[in-house]
Amino acid sequence: MPALGDTTRGRILFGGDYNPEQWPEETWPEDVRLMKDAGVNSVTVGVFSWARLEPRPGAREFGWLDRLMDLLHAHGIGVVLATPTASPPPWLGRLHPETLPRDADGRVEWWGGRQHFSHSSAVYRRYAAAITEDLAARYAGHPALTLWHINNEYCTADHGDEAAARFRGWLRAKYRTIDALNTAWGTAFWSQGYDDWTEVLPARHTHYLKNPAQVLDFRRFTSDMLLECFTAERDIVRRHTPHLPVTTNFMPLFFGQDAWRWAEEEDVVSVDLYPDPRDPLGAQHGALVQDLTRSQAGGPWMLMEQAAGAVNWRGVNHPRPRGLNRLWSLQAVARGADAVCYFQWRQSRQGAEKFHSGMVSHAGERGRTYQEVRQLGAELARIGGEVAGRDVTAEVAVLHDWHAWWAAEQDGRLSRRADQPTLLTAWHRALWEEGITTDFAHPEHDLSGRKLVVVPQLYLLTDAAIDNLRAYVDGGGTLVCGFLTGVADEDDRIRPGGVDARLRELFGIRTLHEWWPLDEGETVGCDGFDGTLWSEEIEPVDDLDERIDYLGGELDGLPAVLRQGRAWYVSTLPEPAALRALLGRIAARAGVRPVLDGLPAGVEAVRRGEVLFVLHHGREPVTVAVPGVHRDLLTGAVVRDEVRLGRFGVAVLTP
């Protein structure tokens, strides 16, 4: 199978979405000049070109794209060619209103924005296949073509009638009999028993709480339908170019797609990443998404989109201060990216995203943004050969699963505060600040090579996953689990006792009496720290190996943290410093070491292959101890035992 290496060929890809149809063709040569000047070696073309390519049903206008591909190729710039199916032309909605999605309230999502297609619409799928077929046929042999990019940020749902019909088909394939569906959905509750498949609906608006198993299956269905759209187009382009890899761009930690499942269907995993430059934990958020994407890719991955400056969808959108674009780009490379790309090459003058930055901002070539992009391009070229294709290895895995997330986000839950992103972020942050490199893994993945496995929260765990965790611990691994893990089975059925018996046994929980979620601003005292967000009334077994107790309050004297052998259970969310200390202690005991010892606050160290990245997220200069002698690939300087980093400074060191 083709892979990212077939596109990168030993370089780090550098570039971005290029939408020259927004500009007069006379500006294209200027674009190419600036690209070359900035070291751009790859651009993504055609993401939103459907109306240009097919201005009316069945028409084909490829001339402009022919000229563009030729121009780029003539200048040695590779093309990531996109199928344009994320935004159908207006004529599709007008001729076929049934292609428009409906939300849970029945509202139509009209054209005039983007993504106004129903994943379930046969008509949409037919038109999408046709344009994909013709695009692939035409450019299969074009020498500029290096990678296929299918659609864009798949993310829509549909609650309309055609989606309902497909949902029924999906359910029928899954459950075979309506009785099996009734059992899985627990329809005995609230008189929801279905007598016939025709009665089953998408998760539409209801008077009160919806059936959570129905919602869960509807989320699974939605992810699967979008994936069907993806694989249908992928298969078409693959037929034409079996030698070229195919990707679609994820959104970071996006709720709507089971990205583990999707990644299996991609040749290349790519992601769009937009940390808020003002977020004090922006760099950690980046690291989390990068670690997750690398883990999905099983190796190098693509940063398909980031912003050279501001985005335009927050309430207040801040630019990247001087140096931050370089720092965050090199962080992505450090954590496995073999492509540093942007939305978009040239900032638009019109349309909904004209305040979203570009590599060439409205200020143009003189602007700070482009000048920094240019510097970065040169640096990436300098380090590419030593870095591209190399792996990042981690002894620690953090477990994450979309099905657990989907199930946990049900209406009638105990706390709206304990959501998956909050918990993933808190636990990953503890490890990141401790300087420990982490992978992510699915709970049914092979964990045997890991020294430490961390489960921030997996509300839903299959039997196979539970057995996997137990086998991992039995095999000598160290496991740390956060609260509300292993509560539900794959149908969102609460397991007897509130937590699966096998897990209770593993952790030394005799009885889980009650969950005690905490209010906003509330903490619970523990021996040595404060817990936040959650607590639990646990009666442990008598012979726990280790425990940290709640102090004071209703849970006084009950265990907040339990250890039985190498299995830890943490029934609250310790404040950040406490969670870091706890995980650091457990990691050390499990033989896991930070990449570098004694890192100053705000400094990140990651090893990729033989190369050590040291990244400074602060503005005041620091000195970082790096034992031994290294060469800094960025400067060529020799570094002995320590490296000095200025504001947002980075060192890329080889032994």
Next chain:
Amino acid sequence: MPALGDTTRGRILFGGDYNPEQWPEETWPEDVRLMKDAGVNSVTVGVFSWARLEPRPGAREFGWLDRLMDLLHAHGIGVVLATPTASPPPWLGRLHPETLPRDADGRVEWWGGRQHFSHSSAVYRRYAAAITEDLAARYAGHPALTLWHINNEYCTADHGDEAAARFRGWLRAKYRTIDALNTAWGTAFWSQGYDDWTEVLPARHTHYLKNPAQVLDFRRFTSDMLLECFTAERDIVRRHTPHLPVTTNFMPLFFGQDAWRWAEEEDVVSVDLYPDPRDPLGAQHGALVQDLTRSQAGGPWMLMEQAAGAVNWRGVNHPRPRGLNRLWSLQAVARGADAVCYFQWRQSRQGAEKFHSGMVSHAGERGRTYQEVRQLGAELARIGGEVAGRDVTAEVAVLHDWHAWWAAEQDGRLSRRADQPTLLTAWHRALWEEGITTDFAHPEHDLSGRKLVVVPQLYLLTDAAIDNLRAYVDGGGTLVCGFLTGVADEDDRIRPGGVDARLRELFGIRTLHEWWPLDEGETVGCDGFDGTLWSEEIEPVDDLDERIDYLGGELDGLPAVLRQGRAWYVSTLPEPAALRALLGRIAARAGVRPVLDGLPAGVEAVRRGEVLFVLHHGREPVTVAVPGVHRDLLTGAVVRDEVRLGRFGVAVLTP
């Protein structure tokens, strides 16, 4: 007419909703064993069983229910049998989409939750009647049957076309002529004059403020239509079992039903009560709802649902800490409950409420929740004989009326802060903290036996109600009225002068110049305290008997509190301690005494028949003076002059 006593027969009912259709039939004997062990003597069956009983149109599957009734009867557990009409099976919506309600925006409320029926749908009503008929016919003679429970928490509205037609019929019956409707609704305002009945609509979405009289009548209509649904089913079951009482469960202080009117149609008044265990005023909220329910029942009532632990519909849902379930259950008994029941017996493993606690929690028999339920069952059995059927008497009545509430909650009002629950709570709290037992009453009820009548706020008062209040004062009663009372007549027409002239005369108000609502966080100085929420610019008569003035600000020197004879008017909401002191002083003057003198903070005392309940809502032990010699029914101990209560402690004392 049958009454609650026909069901309780001298006991306190103890049990809850039992939904065994969610569990394999093999678990039923285990349920019954645990019920017996916990002293459960009554369970509610069938509330959401429609799809099980009628899996397709016209089918009947009673076998499982036959076996269940027999099993329960065999173990001496009585059955409250519910009509299953609160959640129609999916096939009803599919075959008859017109049975689905629409909200004001036209959104359909689909099946997949519950209560997806239009009260106005003839088809729904026909199917509901048919299943009710067959259910009643089949179980009329069953020895386990003790009470009928109709539907569940009636609460829906419908703005669709069939509801529109019924609304027109309802209005026609009320007004006879379209001119009368035009007059009542004040349609001369904003050119809303109707020429014909066909033009009249439900209170659907409008561009700007809706006609408040139309909204008021639509609320009345909605309550009446739901009541028609109730009485239709009631009449069916009554025909089969004239000897058995009938109820439907209210929600606490629920906006959507005129509960005074509804209570008249019930043999037994029952309520669902879910105070937040974290609410510092949770116990007072409970007392308020209990007092209101008792007043609607005119004697003993049923606590049909409460939670043994957490609910699942708040943002963060807290369990009941150790002892609180017992305390709040005994509080309900103290205030007149002859039944202490839960939603639900066994916590569900599936469905939208699986995080809502049960008497048997996910932790099962060993869990703290069940163990405390078991203790409570034993205690209720111990005190039942002395308590069940006995009355709570009160010399004070707090007036409340749904029509006044509905009218006050109009869009274009002066303050969104001064809502009915806030005011009822504030005034009831003052009396509750003062240790004074209160009833509630409708403003047209006979008040002649009361020493004190309190009106937190009744924006709308009929002429009859105003005359009733005057007659009460004329007859020697003491009346205290809060602001914005008597402002509108029954058509929501502002009375000349802004407050009815008879009330102005009663209180000594010459001119009400302006209403001065207060902002969030704003207070108004008064002589001796601060007022909140509201103030008024009043010119009093010259010869007021007593007044407390505003100090400073725009109202400086004008009266905040006015007394003329035995009639008091309070034009602001005094801060809690001040309102308590004011009402305490007025009550004392009216000859009203607390149940016990010198109660410590957080201790509640209520007398039911001869039995004195002393309830401690705090965690630190207290000693309560109880003059004389009593026996504690819970412990059998003899109590002389004082009783010592630990955390959440309760004493149930007989002379």
Next chain:
Amino acid sequence: MPALGDTTRGRILFGGDYNPEQWPEETWPEDVRLMKDAGVNSVTVGVFSWARLEPRPGAREFGWLDRLMDLLHAHGIGVVLATPTASPPPWLGRLHPETLPRDADGRVEWWGGRQHFSHSSAVYRRYAAAITEDLAARYAGHPALTLWHINNEYCTADHGDEAAARFRGWLRAKYRTIDALNTAWGTAFWSQGYDDWTEVLPARHTHYLKNPAQVLDFRRFTSDMLLECFTAERDIVRRHTPHLPVTTNFMPLFFGQDAWRWAEEEDVVSVDLYPDPRDPLGAQHGALVQDLTRSQAGGPWMLMEQAAGAVNWRGVNHPRPRGLNRLWSLQAVARGADAVCYFQWRQSRQGAEKFHSGMVSHAGERGRTYQEVRQLGAELARIGGEVAGRDVTAEVAVLHDWHAWWAAEQDGRLSRRADQPTLLTAWHRALWEEGITTDFAHPEHDLSGRKLVVVPQLYLLTDAAIDNLRAYVDGGGTLVCGFLTGVADEDDRIRPGGVDARLRELFGIRTLHEWWPLDEGETVGCDGFDGTLWSEEIEPVDDLDERIDYLGGELDGLPAVLRQGRAWYVSTLPEPAALRALLGRIAARAGVRPVLDGLPAGVEAVRRGEVLFVLHHGREPVTVAVPGVHRDLLTGAVVRDEVRLGRFGVAVLTP
């Protein structure tokens, strides 16, 4: 052309909306008695009388209005007669549901409120024309008639199918070809290219951000369609009464109408003004709206509606404290109003606005509100002769444009905090506090007579406007521009460089590198003050004439304020005192003086013709220096060199 003077005839109009159809006809003589007593000389009749005039299709009931007009005329009270088209009778919606508007989500706006008409509905327009025609024909010769009032507060939008058809027609007239539309809307972005006019939609709900140029044109279209409704009725009444002026009432600083364009179509500009009595800047808000309205009128204008007391549409609605109604009414006169009118004469007892105050409140004749109205009426009569028809002149113009506002309020913008009302208010406040009288102007107006032109923010500027600003500065004028001005052209296309090159040249901006919006609560240090809301990374030309730099932070040392010749650019929003000082300094340099020097805080001075108004917005007495000898028209007193003003005091001084 007829003008306001034809109605006022040397007096200040005093009165309000009079809706006697809400009252029994017997009360009319009492109304007239109180009107005469209060000095009322003008009432507005018929605003919401359609259902009364045409109770069923084609019917006409004018008798009551005949009697009313005669009665008013008999007592010398002039009538502003309204076309009743703002609220069609229920029968129109029932017979023609297509006349009801739909919002972007497709929700119907039903009757039962007001303004439930689609501006695009041919049926609505036909019925509106017919009733207007008959009304005009009937009362054209009535001696009471003094002014036509068309509809009321035009403000609706429609996204339905008939509006879609009209939108297409409007676009076709504007763009001629679909290619031109594609170019203007930038439909190359996100594949929105239209092949045919039939594909174009109103700005309906979309999955993600809408095309901002489409939204902008839809706002323009909406304003134009409403204007078509206005001019159609205006032309009808004009035909009957060519000698009488016509108006429609604006809402203050209302988003939905291009009021510059509308004002051109009116004979009289009128506005409704409802500052919050609790707003510490309520008086400044009033001044802003008054200045804007006067500028639109090009001379005297009408205060068509204000509240004598509270309104009813805020969360908490406060009355006007004693004296405030007089103060704010005289402020309007000072700033050019020749009419002081209210919604409404007598507070309604029924309907959606019965808590909205009237000149005669629920308290009636004795009430404080009416008593203060009466005093005001007498005072207005006293000063009218010296004031009515006189101009207010200003050397300063603040620029405002609806198209710029509409464009700036797009979804995908950089900051939701930097909205037009916030910025207009901040900049106008600085001048108002400095005692400088300001006009407003459109950016393409002739500015040559101004000493100072201030642009708080005009995100969109046409080429003509930019050239106008440059010509103004070239001609010797002083220009101060706030940030994000001149960014977009008239199609909302970002100008190269992010700010138009001509403006960059004017201000000495070499490169605008990045916009740096600020978060809530965030400030940016500048040399001498703090900036709020926004900042910018600007590289200036080398030879700036003057600059104030950012201090500290990412922008340290870059210019916050730039001056090149007489052109100033302010790239942040200085805190209020700093903006006032800055503008004061610039104004002084430009030769602009306050009306009075050394005004105490909270005192406002305005000159109208020869008459000097001094208005005190505080409660504590102050002394104001007024050099020379004046006579106070209110009291007749002679004032030498200083005037003493009590709480909310006003002096109206002639030389």
